[in-house]
Amino acid sequence: MKxxxxxxxxxxxxxxxxxxxxWLSFARxxxxxxxxxxxxxxxxxxxxxxxxxxxxxxxxxxxxxxxYNYLGAHSGFILLLIAPFYWLWSSPKMxxxxxxxxxxxxxxxxxxxxxEKLKSSWAGLALMSAFLLYxxxxxxxxxxxxxxxxxxxxxxxxxxxxxKDRKNLFILFAVLACLCQEHIALIFFMVGLYIIxxxxxxxxxxxxxxxxxxxxxxxxxxxxxAFSSTGEPELLQSETNIYxxxxxxxxxxxxxxxKFIFTNPGRIISHFWQIDKLRYLFYLLMPVFxxxxxxxxxxxxxxxxxxxxxxxxxxxxxxxxxxxSLLAPMIFFSTIFALKKYFADNKKYLNFFLYMIVLASLATxxxxxxxxxxxxxxxxxxxxxxxxxxxAEIKEIIPQEASMSVQHNLGSHFTHRRDIFRFPLALxxxxxxxxxxxxxxxxxxxxxxxxxxxxxxxRDKWVNLTTDVFNNREYGTRYFADGYLLFQRGYTREHNDQxxxxxxxxxxxxxxx
Numbered sequence: 001m002k003x004x005x006x007x008x009x010x011x012x013x014x015x016x017x018x019x020x021x022x023w024l025s026f027a028r029x030x031x032x033x034x035x036x037x038x039x040x041x042x043x044x045x046x047x048x049x050x051x052x053x054x055x056x057x058x059x060x061x062x063x064x065x066x067x068y069n070y071l072g073a074h075s076g077f078i079l080l081l082i083a084p085f086y087w088l089w090s091s092p093k094m095x096x097x098x099x100x101x102x103x104x105x106x107x108x109x110x111x112x113x114x115x116e117k118l119k120s121s122w123a124g125l126a127l128m129s130a131f132l133l134y135x136x137x138x139x140x141x142x143x144x145x146x147x148x149x150x151x152x153x154x155x156x157x158x159x160x161x162x163x164k165d166r167k168n169l170f171i172l173f174a175v176l177a178c179l180c181q182e183h184i185a186l187i188f189f190m191v192g193l194y195i196i197x198x199x200x201x202x203x204x205x206x207x208x209x210x211x212x213x214x215x216x217x218x219x220x221x222x223x224x225x226a227f228s229s230t231g232e233p234e235l236l237q238s239e240t241n242i243y244x245x246x247x248x249x250x251x252x253x254x255x256x257x258x259k260f261i262f263t264n265p266g267r268i269i270s271h272f273w274q275i276d277k278l279r280y281l282f283y284l285l286m287p288v289f290x291x292x293x294x295x296x297x298x299x300x301x302x303x304x305x306x307x308x309x310x311x312x313x314x315x316x317x318x319x320x321x322x323x324x325s326l327l328a329p330m331i332f333f334s335t336i337f338a339l340k341k342y343f344a345d346n347k348k349y350l351n352f353f354l355y356m357i358v359l360a361s362l363a364t365x366x367x368x369x370x371x372x373x374x375x376x377x378x379x380x381x382x383x384x385x386x387x388x389x390x391x392a393e394i395k396e397i398i399p400q401e402a403s404m405s406v407q408h409n410l411g412s413h414f415t416h417r418r419d420i421f422r423f424p425l426a427l428x429x430x431x432x433x434x435x436x437x438x439x440x441x442x443x444x445x446x447x448x449x450x451x452x453x454x455x456x457x458x459r460d461k462w463v464n465l466t467t468d469v470f471n472n473r474e475y476g477t478r479y480f481a482d483g484y485l486l487f488q489r490g491y492t493r494e495h496n497d498q499x500x501x502x503x504x505x506x507x508x509x510x511x512x513x
């Protein structure tokens with residue numbers, strides 16, 4: 001029984017993690033702090049798919065029409081495996097639940113491998129706990145749903161089974177991971193090199209790298225363009241999308257970007273040698289006390305590090321978002337092997353570094369996560385207010401078949417419909433326009449996300465666009481209460497002028513925005 005205590009603790013940690021982060025992510029959604037992009041967009045894609053409209057999503061950030069296909073932007077085929085769960089519970093919260101459970105269960109192979117390599121169950125628990133505390137992991141769970149986050153536990157299981165020489169299970173989880181998004185294939189290209197160079201299995205390593213690279217090329221050259229409205233991958237070809245703007249300084253398409261990277265090493269190095277990029281690397285390695293750099297496994301992360309750090313926009317190299325979660329598996333597996341190599345035979349030093357990892361993980365969790373037990377946040381930031389509960393009342397007014405233009409932080413509550421766009425898109429075409437001038441972050445001005453982010457507009461632009469809707473003769477105000485504004489095409493404008501005056505007065509006097 002005594003030998004089972006660490007295992008019991010491991011399962012308890014997972015259970016506690018699932019309960020806590022389901023509650024936090026659900027509360028964030030119910031408190032109107034989830035977004036149309038990406039929780040609502042992916043929810044709509046799945047809802048459309050199970051209703052016969054394969055991967056269509058009008059609410060996707062790049063979409064300009066209802067028939068936009070998500071696969072033109074991301075190869076998220078893993079969503080097909082999630083879709084059946086919607087027959088049990090058709091809700092954005094199902095996505096949040098699946099994401100939390102998957103990541104929590106992903107900590108088990110870290111526990112198993114650390115326990116085996118370091119010959120200590122308590123070492124396994126220490127590294128498992130550090131993973132569950134890792135800022136990039138926790139923050140990913142508190143920033144909507146992204147299928148790329150599912151690749152984190154899938155890669156963890158794939159690598160674990162690779163180390164256990166169970167190739168069939170490795171292949172299974174590797175395939176599942178590569179179904180999450182297009183760039184995951186680059187990680188397994190690097191895994192193939194690891195198999196060749198470190199594990200000395202040349203034939204199998206060549207097979208893994210070759211198939212991974214072929215899949216990546218097929219996705220970008222054939223599969224994604226087939227679903228794109230332009231005939232090219234939307235990520236790099238759409239003239240107006242934010243993804244292209246992140247890498248525009250490197251080139252106009254993927255071949256140009258690759259050519260630039262290899263022919264301009266000086267500019268690439270100078271781009272990396274910036275304080276925000278160096279700080280990013282430091283924050284990634286700090287929870288494991290920097291030990292990950294002492295194992296070659298960390299090099300598997302190189303494609304993701306390049307993708308994140310080559311961006312000219314900070315989101316991919318900012319721990320408040322989800323992009324860095326993909327680096328967690330490589331960092332923790334590297335740490336396990338570094339500890340094994342240098343300290344497995346010296347329990348004194350091993351225990352010292354394990355203590356330091358736990359302490360560093362607790363410190364970085366307190367400093368850098370978006371959770372209520374940290375420096376800048378509290379339980380009040382996850383409170384579901386009477387105001388946010390009124391969204392259910394508004395949902396009863398709007399027919400499910402009606403088209404909508406909706407504010408970014410309200411949209412994920414209305415995505416079970418074919419036509420829904422992020423305000424101000426389709427502003428004068430939608431049957432309903434839903435807005436809310438109550439800032440969900442107003443009680444904590446020191447936190448990272450602000451109302452402009454919830455709006456995806458600055459305040460003045462939002463006010464001007466809302467005024468345009470008031471002035472549009474086709475729309476009447478259907479609902480005006482507690483900060484909400486619901487306009488309906490063809491509804492009476494009898495009270496529009498009076499409501500507009502009240503709205504202006506509230507904007508001037510009430511500190512909602």
